[in-house]
Amino acid sequence: GGSDAKTDTANASGLEKTKITIGALPIPDSAALYIANKRGFFKKEGLTVDIQVVQGGAQAQQGLFGGSLDATQTNYVSTFLAASAGNKPKIISDLYQATPNSFNLMVAKDSSIKSPADLKGKKIAVNSLRNIGTLSVTSVLKTHGLTDKDVEFLEFPFPDMAGKLEQGVVDAAWMTEPHLTAVQKNIGAQKLADTMVDSTADFPIAGVIVTEDFANKNPKTVAAFQRAVAEAQKISASDRKAVEEILPTYTKGIDAATAAVITLGTFPTSLDATRLQRVADLMLEQGMLKSKIEAKSLLLGNSG
Amino acid sequence: MIGRRLLDSKPLCGALGAAGLFCVLEATGRTGLISPIVFPLASTVLGRAVELATDADFLLDVVSTLGAWALGLLLTVVIAVPAGFVLGTLPRAETALRPILEFLRPIPSLALIPLALALFSDKFDMKITLIVYAATWPVLMNTLYGLKDVDPLAKETLRSFGFGPLSVLWRVSLPSTAPFVATGVRLASAIALIVAISVELLAGGSDGIGVFLIEVGGSPDAMVYIIATAIWAGVIGLVSDSLFVLAERRIFRWHTARTEVV
Amino acid sequence: MNRVLRAAGRLWAVPVVLVVWELVTRAAEDLSFPPPTTIAASMYEMWLTGPAERLWLTEAALENIPASVGRLLAGWLLAGVIGIALGIAMGRLPLLFRFLDPLVQFARAIPPPMLLPFFMALFAIGPRMQINVIVFGIIWPVLINAGEGARLVDRQHLDTARVFGLSRGQRLFQIILPSAMPKIFAGLRVSLSLALILMVISELVGSTDGIGFQLLDAQRSYDLPGVWGTIVVLGVLGYVLNSAFLAAERRVLSWHRAAKQTT
Amino acid sequence: MLEISNLTHTYGSGPSAHNALGGIDLTVAEGELVCIVGPSGCGKSTLLRSIAGLLRPTGGQVVLNGSPVEQTPDNLAVVFQDYSRSLFPWMSVADNVSLPLRRKGMDKKQRKEAALEALEQVGLEGAGAKYPWQLSGGMQQRVSIARALAYRPALLLMDEPFGSVDAQTREELEDLTLRVRGHHNMTIVLITHDIDESVYVGDRVVVLSKAPAGIVGDLRVDLPGPRDQITTREHPDFVHLRAEVGRLVRGMRSQPASASQ
């Protein structure tokens, strides 16, 4: 567990806590965490990091606020939702950012839907309701003169979406890699729209958060963690091969061949309040947030 | 004649049944009745299941889940059986606690995961707690119904010899309820396995069958993995149940000898 | 009047628990554990702020609760009928037992959420799929208990039936079924509360209404009082269903209670 | 009607096996009333269960009306020794009695009438609506007798049917049995521990030896006229037969194999 071992403060680097339990999802977003662990960046900072696999950002956050995790990977939409519910997350590292064609809206091979405008009254699969999927799809709908009231969002796991498209249970599916590649190959699904354009272009996706309490009590540990992740992010950002290599080690589903062909997002090397503010603003605009949140207030440090 | 003899063998019959089911599923996939994209072919799944058996990561996960399952089930019995006896024999305790129990009972353990995540800092403790919570009900219910089924004359016999309520409980109610309890434990055993895997899946962690499912969850063919894993879950259930039944046969010979189909 | 007092006497533990809970959560101030009053307020908000002509029920209440309860009851009844029929058949027919028991033991150990894809493949999504998931998830206690109950009928009873030449149907309905009834009821009761759980599970994927959907929605919106409120509704629903079940059981098993009574 | 040849039965196997029947040969003619007496635990109930097809004997065979008994034969009724466990606690007394009558093609009303009549015959008028567990031991036993008599079987097997009732009721039930037998030409096999009773109701008395049970005596009871509780029991032949049966039962207890008729 995360709350055990208040380790001696008298260790070499003066860290308040040398053992950290962090939650991570088995998706490309968390590549840097694994790279940092594998290449010893954490160790160099005097940290021992235990990466726990979690199924989704929301559960990870519950683990974080409940105390079973010290830190966790999470997407920003969840983070802002949690903050608006009264929780006190602190974003300490940025991990992943969308690129063109990294999150697309897909339709079946012979679908009559040719443009997002045709989606009126249709069903759309997303991996989680009230999250990035609905946010980005809604923004695409908006540019085509529709609102989220014009469609029905259904929650399905990514791997199930191909079957749902094939069965006709949903008319479109919002997907990401490696499922995008697979769904095109397996059932000849067509891209209807890239959802990371206009107001969601280069959209920030995921980062690492801790609780405010943890950040206050362990400033040095957090700083050390940030340094290690930043070093790994630099590698991810500049060396696609490094990412391709690490992916199959922590996701059973992405083998080397798949890793080589999928469209990856980018790995930002700094934590930037202005960029993250776009997420909060879009959420506010779409009514996912009741009041404005200053992204800056959630950031900790500006190293990245 | 030999055919008849062969049909007396339970493993053989079971294997025949399983083979039949396999053929039906394979046929629905091959004929396109259900597209393999929507639901994978039986042979694909079986192949993956066999592969998993040699996957060291998977085996470690299985061991971890089984550990939690066994501990959870043990605690369940230790808690639920005495609780059942208290509620079943002290009407006052029952009436006082009934509203709360009946309120708690239907709350899905899985719905409690978010709250449990907030309550427990240790995933293993949380897993055990939720297993015990979910597995307790069938054992408790069967214990209560078993107590109602005790022959009153048997109890009176012991009472007439001057034994106190506790002795009657221990020497009459307990043994005669035991077969009911055993059925409850068999039910609980499958539920415990289900909860163990589900908690791992929903709460995450570093090992366990459910964590394995998360790890494969990002894969486009996650469904093949999931169903292959489900097969192993089923096999574990089948094996453990057979062991339970074997034990029951030995312990409750007095019960079956008087009742069983001849 | 007396009955009201007695009922109140029986429920004394409820207010005690509520007050303790309120005090503890107010003291702890943990966001994850809102006090009961906050939960109650959120429940009121969710379900009881509709127009007066609809008895103040909100759209969410009218849409989600009946849909869920309908599927739950359909699934439970179906599981009851199939479970009792199959269980008794397996309990009385050794050959059938040998063929099906391994499959049963196999199937019931598979976590129902893992089989969602299978049911979705068969039934797409919607009430049919959800009812099937419920049936699959809750049939086992009834089936196993009915099987054990039917297998372990007092031999003297069966001998008597055989001697008097009772037909198969008579043996089934007059002897085996009543004998197995106590166990069947134990199974049905466990199943009823499992049905609530499975109802939630079946509404977590690809659904658009139901209490489970509302729970998911509250979770997704980080609305913890809402999450708690939904759980409370599940508890209340379970309590109501169980009370109705017990009332029915008292009628059906009256002989059993009386015959097994000591002074 | 009933031919039993070289019937043997062994319970269990291995060292704990118990040989209950050691080769029984017995023929019962149609309409005959045969009483079986023998020491406790010798194998009388075992024999009865074999005739009823409830027990597959380990050797020999039972032939009823020309065909071997494999399953429970048709048109048979049994009054079990453990009568209380042979009544169904979930049914009223009247339902318990009328249940088997469905097979006779009676409709509901007829069944009910027949049940109430039979209950009245055994002295249980007014108990029809009660449940078995609301009755005393002797009353339960009479319910199970009423059930068997109402059924009017071709073959009636009774295992100590009058053990739990008082002396006068017992005599009434004995006479009832004789009367019903006469009216409906039943064949009856009746197990009893009461030697007087065996001679009073039986056309024949068969005496079994201690386990493994074998037949050590088979006496024809030739008493004049219709049986009557007072005159028959005073008849010298009755007194003589009863002493004879008593001697067989006792005799063979002390020197098992030597006694024989």
Next chain:
Amino acid sequence: MLEISNLTHTYGSGPSAHNALGGIDLTVAEGELVCIVGPSGCGKSTLLRSIAGLLRPTGGQVVLNGSPVEQTPDNLAVVFQDYSRSLFPWMSVADNVSLPLRRKGMDKKQRKEAALEALEQVGLEGAGAKYPWQLSGGMQQRVSIARALAYRPALLLMDEPFGSVDAQTREELEDLTLRVRGHHNMTIVLITHDIDESVYVGDRVVVLSKAPAGIVGDLRVDLPGPRDQITTREHPDFVHLRAEVGRLVRGMRSQPASASQ
């Protein structure tokens, strides 16, 4: 030792209520053996269960050794009419018999010895390792007698204890009861349907009337010398008493309320 005053019991309530005991007054002295006879269903078992504290009577009271019976009194043993249900199927016969002896503070070995001795006394040597359901009806009944005798209670209640055994075993068990009673100064209340038996074993015979049960006769049995199956039964007093009891049982059946001693 035992004083029963104005004991009444009504089963159920409302229109279906059954008044089983209609005001019983009875006193049993220490060491006495009282036999109770009466028609089937009159309320004998109900009376016995009230004495044993297993049934809370609806009126009157039972006083044992000066204190009213509320719960089951100490140092009591009961042989139930439904003996087969009073044996525990999950225990061997020997364990069934030795179980109550734990209350006597005997150690395991002593209990086992006492159990085997009691089993031998009832003619069940060698059945100790079997289970109750492996025994015949009469053998089960004897196990429950052995259990009660091995316990050596101060007060022994027996409800038709010898109903399921053959005549000779029955006589042996009667004598065994008398012997044990003499050795250990037990007080015994014994219900029986056999009028001869009631006179043979009893110091007193109490005759109950039909429901609601009331006492219609209470006869002291003053037979000379130790009882003996042959000489006692031939004794003129025996013959006289037996006729007297018979008359009471029958008499009060035809004209319920008029008969009395």
